[in-house]
Amino acid sequence: MVTILRGLLIAFGALFGGAYVKDYAKSRKQNKLGEENIFKAIGIGLGTDFFDTLGIGAFAPTIACLKVFKQNVDDRLIPGTLNVAHTIPVIIEALIFTTVIKVDPVTLLSLLGAAVLGSYIGAGIISKMDERKIQLVMGIALAITAVLMLLSHPSINLMPGGGEETGLTGIKLIAGIIGNFILGALMTAGIGLYAPCMAMVYFLGMSSKVAFPIMMGSCALLMPVASIKFIKEEAYSRKTAMGITIGGSIGVFIAAFLVGNMPMNLLKYLVILVIAYTSIQMLKSALKSKEEVNEKLSA
Template sequence: MVNIVRGLFVAFVAVFGIIFGKDYSKAAKEGNIEEQSFAKAGFTGFFTDFFDTLGIGSFAPTVAISKMLKLNISDKHMPGTLNVAHTIPVVVEALIFTTVIKVEPLTLTTLIAAAVIGSYIGAGIISNMDERKIQLVMGLALAATAVLMFLSHPKIDLMPGGGTATGLAGGKLIAGIVGNFILGALMTAGIGLYAPCMAMVYFLGMSPDVAFPIMMGSCAMLMPVASAKFIKEGAYARKASLAIAVCGVVGVLIAAYLVKSLPMDILKVLVILVIAYTSYTMLKSATKKQNIENK
């Protein structure tokens, strides 16, 4: 069953690649490619997907770095860009981690399926939201992500749960399916699935290691589906997405096969601070727009 899932990863990303390639080629011929730095976006992709492979997540750090480097990705196009840009690197991660970490097949497939369905529903809603609402949703979600990462940090360790199980059954399986459905929908708003999925898996009594194939597999299946919708709506930054995707794959491979040890506790603290700051800036922008509209 797991081999079938891996086959679906490849099939989904192949279809996504065709859709992305056609849209990029058409936009290039029409002169609709954005004026963005390929080098800066490439660095962003390498850095974020490198640490994504280690479990930190790529969405929130990408938002933060793109703001710092002034990549000129509009907040309205940010959710679509995050999904399109990180689709291929995440599929590579999923192929690696579903091979090296064992998960009970029924748990893996049902949680992944739930996330895919959630993403399909969510993408249609998010792609048509105005910029202020997106800023508000992303700002609140980033704040929640920062809190979850803080509570699950090894030095804090206030997250309930934990265990050694590699699968779920009964009520816990249903809870996991519902939870991943919601997380899949939120992914389309630019809200990373990793931190909340890791927290959910841990809370349901599973081994923390099992979170990797579940969260990466979920993203590998849902992101091509959600991204196809964003591409159809033209709700993403094409040039930045291409650069992040290409360099992100390199970051994934280096992190997965060459890196043996990093001061992850310190890095997670830095990521939490960056995410919290980005949340603040998003909410500040949304509030400012609201005040202007009310005048």
């Protein structure tokens, strides 16, 4: 079953890659690549996808880097650039982690399928919900999770929690499917899947390492379809995207080696930091949105 998943990832990657390279070559021939610095983009990709592989996420850091390094990508093209640029690195992440980290095939495929269904079926529902309230609830929930994980860490061991299971059965499997369906739907509201997935894996009693193939596999199945649409609509910065893809692919291999060989206790600390960081970012976004709403009302 996992072999089927890898086959799907390779097929999606090939389909996307063909459209990507064809569009880039055509644009280069027509001198439509733009004036961005591809070497800066390679550096941005190397750094952001390195940390993406560790579970931090790549979109927000990439946006920050584009601004800091004055890559001058039109704001209108940023969403497409992010998706197109990071699709290949995320597929590589998923292929690596489904190979080096043991996960029960039924659990892996069930949760990945749930995330994909959630992103499509749940999109209409989530898109109508208050994004600030979602961010606020998720931010608080992740903060509580980070504290609980820290207290249950073997080095502290003040309360039970977590586990070393590589798969789910019965009611836990059903809970995992429902949870990843919701997380897939929340992606349509701009809520990243990585940290919440890590938190869910912890509460269901699975090993911290298991979160990596689940969360990366979920995104790897979603991104190629969306990215092909951005390519067809020419809604992305070609030179910047290609540079990030090249650098990002290198960054993934470097980081995957570290994660795959990291001692379990150290990895748990990394997961706690990722969840805490994401919680802070979500709460900041929620509070910022509230301030903007208040300013509009008082204007």
